[in-house]
Amino acid sequence: MNNKKIWNEHEAILHSLQDDILVTNTDGIILKVSEATGAHYNVKSEDMIGRSVYDLEKEGVFTPILTPLVMKEKKKITLVQTSNEGKKLLVTGIPVFDQNNTLVRIVSYSHDVTELLNMKKYLTDMEDEMERVKGELEILRNRHHYKDGIIAKSEEMKKVLHLALQVAEVDVNVLLLGESGVGKSHIAKFIHNKSPRKAGPFIEVNCGAIPESLFEAEFFGYEAGSFTGAKSQGKPGLAELAEGGTLFLDEIGELSLVNQVKILKFIQEKQFYRVGGTKPRFVDFRILAATNKNLEKAVEEKTFREDLFFRLNVVPITIPPLRKRTEDIYPLIEHFINYFSEKYKRKRSLDEGVLHQLLLQDWNGNVRELMNLVERIVVISPKHLIEMDHLPDRYLKSSSNYTDIDDNGQSLTEVLNNVEKQILSKVRKRYKTTVRMAKALGISQPSVVRKMKKHRIK
Structure with missing residues (x-):
């Protein structure tokens, strides 16, 4: 008996292909497979013949399956399939019709794209990392460029500037x-300076400083002779001056409900009429707004329009108070000392006791209060070294009770030890770690550890 297998041209061609080729009927029964098919799914190719693709999916050999999709659409379908070993396969299914245009077979072929997808994910992760690093470098590059003190050593402020850089790129x-x-x-200026509109004007409108009766004329401008006292040639408003740039509405929460309606209409339509005018004027601008009020509460209390709130609050950025980003206090002090020393041609530095005192303040007025105080002591100090008696009284009283300690007959050494213990205890509560405490106090970390051990502070 001759057991020699009869050579079949079609089978030979099928198995000569290195790709995964699989043929099913309309019931999903596998009729033919190439020899390369089984390797993708960790099974023998010949064992797949006669099996149902529906059963193989249930067994987890591969998912999803193409057969029902091709039968439904009756056209070429491509999708990514996952094998039982976690491989990603790009699978294409093609319908085969007979002479009566009846669907009789589904032929599918696939390519292993696991490495390709892994590489794509790696590249995406790398792009995200590069964007993060780019943002941090941009923050560092600009950190000392602002005399007003945008310094971000703390994680809280780094997050603010990173978000500001992100939104600067688009007109949101x-x-x-x-x-x-x-x-x-x-x-707001930082966002403008990093935006595509940086070459345009930055127009700041303090909504709380303009009287309600004058707001419309100041904001939208007026035509000649529109009211008593108006300039004969008329006057462009602040909105008009923002053409091509940024319009910053500061203290937006101070606007009356009447003026809120006008601002909302202006933002929505980007057109307006001057007071006394009949010709609509169009302006291209980007809106930034700011407030120290709780606008959500104001909306609930009906003192701020909900539609204006949602129009402005597309991307909210909350800037933390200085007491919640204490790591920025020392570099800000250093920055302002250098800036005002140069501005007033008075070289000044802080006594260690003064520095410690400033680090312990609550700074309810935040960066503005700190900047004003440093400017004041730079100006009034007659000596190079700014000492405790140059500080206003309230900065001596509010930081701690140690300035009023009753010695009760104690020696100077004992009094100083008590003061040191109180300072360390307060700094410990605020900064938590000995590394941050050392930075705040201007001493080494081992010194902090040694002093805490000495005073039994945990």
């Missing part, structure tokens, strides 16, 4: 939130 409305003095207007 940004609402800057935070207490008075945290630097909202400086962040």
Whole structure:
């Protein structure tokens, strides 16, 4: 008996292909497979013949399956399939019709794209990392370029500047939130200077400083002779001056409900009429707004329009108060000392006791308060070294009770030890780690550890 297998041309061609080729009927039964097919799914190719693709999917050999999709659409379908070993296969299914245009077979072929997808994910991760590093480098590059004190040593402020850099690239409305003095207007300028509109004007409108009766004329401008006292040639408003640049609405929460309606219409339509005018004027601008108020609460209380709030609050950025980013206090002090020393041609530096005192303040006025105080002591100090008696009284009283300690007959050494213990205890509560405590106190970390051990501070 001759057991020699009869050579089949079609089978030979099929198996000569290195790709995964699989043929099923309309019931999903596998009729033919190439020899390369089984390797993709860690099974023998010949064992797949006669099996149902539906059963193989249930067994986890591969998922999803193409057969029902091709039968439904009756056209070429491509998708990514996952094998039982986690391989990613780009699978294409093709319908085969007979002479009566009846679907009789589905032929599918696939390519292993696991490495390709892994490489794509790696490249995506690398791009994200590069964007992060780029953002941090941009922050570092610009950190000392602003005399108003945009310094980000703390993680809290780094996050603010990173988000500011992201939104600067697109004309999205940004609402800057935070207490008075945290630097909202400086962040607004930062966003403008990093935006595609940086060559255009930056127009700041203090909504709380313009009287309600004059707001429309100041903001939108007026035509000649529109009211008593108007300039004969008329006057462009602040909105008009923002053409091609950024319009910064500071203290937006101070606007009356009447003026809120006008601002909302202006933002939506980007057109306006001057007071006394009949010709619409169009302006191209980007809106930034800021407030120290809780606008969500104001909306609930009906003192701020909900539609204007949602129009402005596309991307909110909350700037933390200085007491919540204590790592920035020392570099800010250093920055302002250098800046005002140069501005007033008075070289000044801080006594260690003064520095410690400033580091312990609550700074309810935030960066603005700190900047004003440093400017004041640079100006009034008659000596190179700024000492404790140059500080205003309230900065001596508010930081700690140690300035009023009753010695009770103690020696100077004992009094100083008590003062040192109180300072260390307060700094420990604020900075948590000995590394941050050392930076705040201007001493080494081992010194902090040694002093804490000495005073039994945990």
